[in-house]
Amino acid sequence: MKTKLYLIIALIIIPVLSIANIPIDSTKTNVKKVFTVVLDAGHGGKDSGKFVANTKESDIALKVVKILGKQLESHADIKVVYTRTTDKFLELYQRADIANNAKADLFVSVHCNAAAATQAKGNETWVLGIHRNADNLEVVQRENSVILLEEDYKEKYVGFDPNDPSSFATNLMIQEEYLDNSIEMGANVQKRFAEDLKRKNRGVKQAGFAVLRLSYMPSVLIETGFLTNKEERTFLKSSAGQKKVAASIYDAVLDYQKNRDINLFEVEQIDTSSPTVIKPAASNAIYKVQISASSKRLEAKSYNFNKLPEISREKDGGIYRYFTGNFSSLKEASDLRKKAIVKGYKSAFIVIYENGERRRL
Template sequence: MKTNKILGFVYFIIVLTYVPYSNAQVKDKFVVVLDAGHGGKDPGNLGNGYKEKDIALKVVLEVGNQLKKNPDIKVVYTRKKDEFIDLFVRGKIANRAKADLFVSVHCDSHTTQAYGAGTFVLGLHRNKTNFEVAKKENSVIFMEDDYKKNYAGFNPNAPEDAISIILGLEEYLDQSIYLASLIQDNFVNLKRKNRKVKQAGFIVLHQTVMPSVLVELGFLTNNKEGKYLNSKKGQLQMSHSITDAILKYKKSIDLNIVNDVKSPIIIDDKALEFEGVLFKVQIAASSRKLEPKPYNFKGLSNISRTHQGNIYKYYHGNTSDYNKAKALVKNAKAKGYTTSFLVAFKNGDKIPLADVLKTNSN
């Protein structure tokens, strides 16, 4: 039953996002969708008495004003005033605009005097801290009407549900990481504590079919940082940092060099190892029995084969590191195996990938 709920949610989101996007009109400008987090009945966090929804909106509107000075850029807002917008509607706005970028702006909170600015891209939250950040932002769905229907029973408090929304949907991850790294570089230039680029399962990022990032400007609960973010100076400096990063990204796109730029981040600076689990990339299934040699598989090495009934399944790679496994998928697709996908094995038996990943999410 739980698996059916998760699959139902994934199917719903795929339909929700891809249909509007595919029907969008041809555009002649670089479209940036700016999303001010929270709004209306949802104030966001209220650290030190400040309102996240107000600060996020002021920063987003300033970013938009700066971007509009470029005649080649079209700016679309998910909200321009203090109003509540459902998370799935924010994604639809971006997809219908056939956006080139989606940037969602928020402020963080903590029970301590934690501080610093960070930028998130869609992905597997690698530790409890990242999951908690995503959980806080995703919990907004409880304020929406018919949220059970709109999100097919998705529970933002369940790590396995948050994982389910990102599996297999990382098409724009490289571009997202590149934009996020540009934003973080600019924050560092402002002498802000660098909380780095991280991954987490944010619903609002999942629903967009373009490079997307979520910016946490800083902690309103920190006395000094909250005051800074609530000030005109702080909002201008942060908005200029985001704007400059978007313009640098656009320039790289115009010069067609984004894919040649190595993202300067290693998320959490650690390998993501799963003890006792082996990840492989399934590249083919056939009734033909082929020798697992590179010459039979477009030069791919480390090929293995399993036999089930009349079908032989062929796999590329073998690693317990999830990040290395994702790199193997990219390698297989680059070789022409465009429908290849990741599978997991334990003690020689194939096991559900989501079950493996959720063991490392809390």
């Protein structure tokens, strides 16, 4: 009798589950997923970076990154990927490429500063600036044009064409999605440097660095101190100083990771407890793939979104949401989502429209 009842319940529940097509995500049971950090020691090889009183920026960056990497590697749930571990030359786009291929959660680039005024001191963290003028865009375009020399740049830089300005708009929007997280990480770094190292806090700043622009993930560039300032140079050159700098960045990364875990858990709580998820989709339901959300209003045209089909735009408060596709079947939407991810829209997700309402699947 009992088994019969179970069978009936199963027969009712299974079709409902499959109609609703609930994504049974393996990460749900394993909340603490592997967190991948790319550590990028600035410059290297023929490019020493700033060179002051026999001190190379590239050397200090590499030493700090190696200490930092070793500390992070001691965590089972953190994976460290290096752009370089020796004194070799790397183009900016190669660094971003390494990070994108690793599908990293965070990109940290380590540098040292210099200024004509030797009294200038302190540290600052840069994130990608999104409000830039056409002159800046040209400079960035020129810097990045070297990508065209690469034979298979189309595969390596999916959706990125240095000659196509709309390609920049799209890339910008991808990074803009990560901007909040980048700023959060930047603030963590600044706080740790100020509190632990008693450094002058020069703040989190924004600019159009190519290495930040090309990486599809939260990204920061840390200027650890001034080589032109004697006191800071001596500190950065010493192994004790390098350990302290590495320790501050290490703490900032852990602060950032901890916050991601909390957010992940909250999202899943809502997902699993939401009764609307269980409900099978209405027969007239429409599925689309959200590829981007931005304060920037772009024409809802395919050429603005790496040639993805059927672009639509919706305004939500101060934010524009951009979608691709318009399907009555979830399967088609799910195929298009995969395509969008390949094209660089890493955080693309499916939305469903039912009874005049949109919700995320």
